[in-house]
Amino acid sequence: MADLRISQLHKYYGTVHAVKGIDLEIPAGEFTVLVGQSGCGKSTLLRTIAGLEDADSGRIEIGGQPVTDLPPRDRDIAMVFQNYALYPYMTVYDNVAFGLKARKTPRDQIDGKIRKAAAMLGIEHLLERYPRQLSGGQLQRVAIGRAIVRSARLYLFDEPLSNLDAQLREEMRGEIKRLHHELGKTMIYVTHDQIEAMTMADRIVLLRDGRIEQQGSPLDLYERPATRYVAGFLGSPGMNFIEATLVAIGDGLAVRLTDGAQLALPTRRATALAAHRDRKLIVGIRPEHLSRAASDPRPGLARIDATIDLVQPTGARTYATFSLGGTAVVAELHAHDVSQPGERIPIDVNMNRAVLIDPTTDAVLSAS
Ligand SMILES: Nc1ncnc2c1ncn2[C@@H]1O[C@H](COP(=O)(O)OP(=O)(O)OP(=O)(O)O)[C@@H](O)[C@H]1O
Numbered sequence: 001m002a003d004l005r006i007s008q009l010h011k012y013y014g015t016v017h018a019v020k021g022i023d024l025e026i027p028a029g030e031f032t033v034l035v036g037q038s039g040c041g042k043s044t045l046l047r048t049i050a051g052l053e054d055a056d057s058g059r060i061e062i063g064g065q066p067v068t069d070l071p072p073r074d075r076d077i078a079m080v081f082q083n084y085a086l087y088p089y090m091t092v093y094d095n096v097a098f099g100l101k102a103r104k105t106p107r108d109q110i111d112g113k114i115r116k117a118a119a120m121l122g123i124e125h126l127l128e129r130y131p132r133q134l135s136g137g138q139l140q141r142v143a144i145g146r147a148i149v150r151s152a153r154l155y156l157f158d159e160p161l162s163n164l165d166a167q168l169r170e171e172m173r174g175e176i177k178r179l180h181h182e183l184g185k186t187m188i189y190v191t192h193d194q195i196e197a198m199t200m201a202d203r204i205v206l207l208r209d210g211r212i213e214q215q216g217s218p219l220d221l222y223e224r225p226a227t228r229y230v231a232g233f234l235g236s237p238g239m240n241f242i243e244a245t246l247v248a249i250g251d252g253l254a255v256r257l258t259d260g261a262q263l264a265l266p267t268r269r270a271t272a273l274a275a276h277r278d279r280k281l282i283v284g285i286r287p288e289h290l291s292r293a294a295s296d297p298r299p300g301l302a303r304i305d306a307t308i309d310l311v312q313p314t315g316a317r318t319y320a321t322f323s324l325g326g327t328a329v330v331a332e333l334h335a336h337d338v339s340q341p342g343e344r345i346p347i348d349v350n351m352n353r354a355v356l357i358d359p360t361t362d363a364v365l366s367a368s
């Protein structure tokens with residue numbers, strides 16, 4: 001059963017239409033990540049679920065119960081705010097206890113709950129301190145502690161890691177995921193960071209301009225994007241997009257780039273795309289699907305010669321930029337596949353995995 005069901009939800013701020021008819025069902029126990037560019041409506045959707053904003057129309061149900069008209073405190077929701085929202089004049093202990101006391105939790109249970117949450121988050125030694133005596137990462141843990149100490153039906157997180165440095169963010173990503181595993185609660189997590197979305201989500205809901213562009217498991221969206229927008233949003237470095245025409249070669253099909261280079265499609269894909277012959281399209285190729293060619297040609301790999309313009313080592317991998325069909329593309333190569341700009345190397349383009357996009361609608365015609 002869906003733990004959260006949203007239907008045809010709309011929210012306006014004056015003339016700004018921030019949420020445009022969202023339909024969403026989230027099963028009990030799932031970790032859902034709402035991701036999208038700044039201003040696409042993530043916080044508005046989360047705050048409307050929590051009851052901090054009123055919906056203009058539509059319906060929200062939690063655990064089968066309509067909550068659209070209930071005040072926040074009656075929705076059985078715990079929320080972690082981006083700015084922590086801790087009380088500065090209370091100790092960590094009292095901050096965490098606050099929600100429990102407000103909900104009239106029996107005194108003898110409060111202490112046990114706080115100690116358990118503190119142990120889970122590794123903040124036992126901080127309970128007597130005040131917020132001003134804590135680092136950003138510690139504040140973050142306290143804010144999370146204050147939410148999870150309550151037994152709520154639904155836990156909402158609004159960009160909780162955005163104020164942390166890169167290393168701490170990586171650590172906390174793992175911790176929040178582990179926490180979800182231990183608690184088994186339904187959680188909705190907002191971020192604009194696609195890496196956070198990919199690494200943490202059971203399911204990603206990608207928002208664009210107040211609407212859901214696509215939802216599914218992280219690898220679903222990564223490997224089978226429905227639109228050019230989704231294909232370009234996930235992945236770093238991003239997918240390469242190249243203009244092309246679908247042409248016949250022999251019994252099969254190839255994409256012909258603007259410089260005349262032809263990349264043959266594997267038979268299985270050519271059959272599925274036969275109806276699109278002679279049409280213009282955009283070919284989407286992820287950096288990891290451009291590799292330094294090995295000796296034997298393999299099925300589905302189209303070989304080209306590339307003159308490398310830019311070499312960017314990152315350690316295990318090196319990003320190499322070169323021109324393909326008049327477009328600068330990035331290949332994710334092994335560390336020693338290329339050493340300096342100007343080198344000419346053979347590259348295999350994995351046409352099993354290329355995404356073909358209709359340039360007039362931006363819809364993906366065919367993903368791997
Ligand atoms: N209180 C408000 N009054 C007027 N417009 C608002 C208000 N809050 C948000 N908006 C507008 O609604 C749209 C969605 O905003 P929202 O805060 O939900 O975006 P977001 O996806 O959370 O962005 P970010 O990643 O920057 O936090 C934006 O166009 C924003 O300017």
Ligand SMILES: [Mg+2]
Nearest residue numbers: 042043044159
């Ligand atoms: Mg926001």
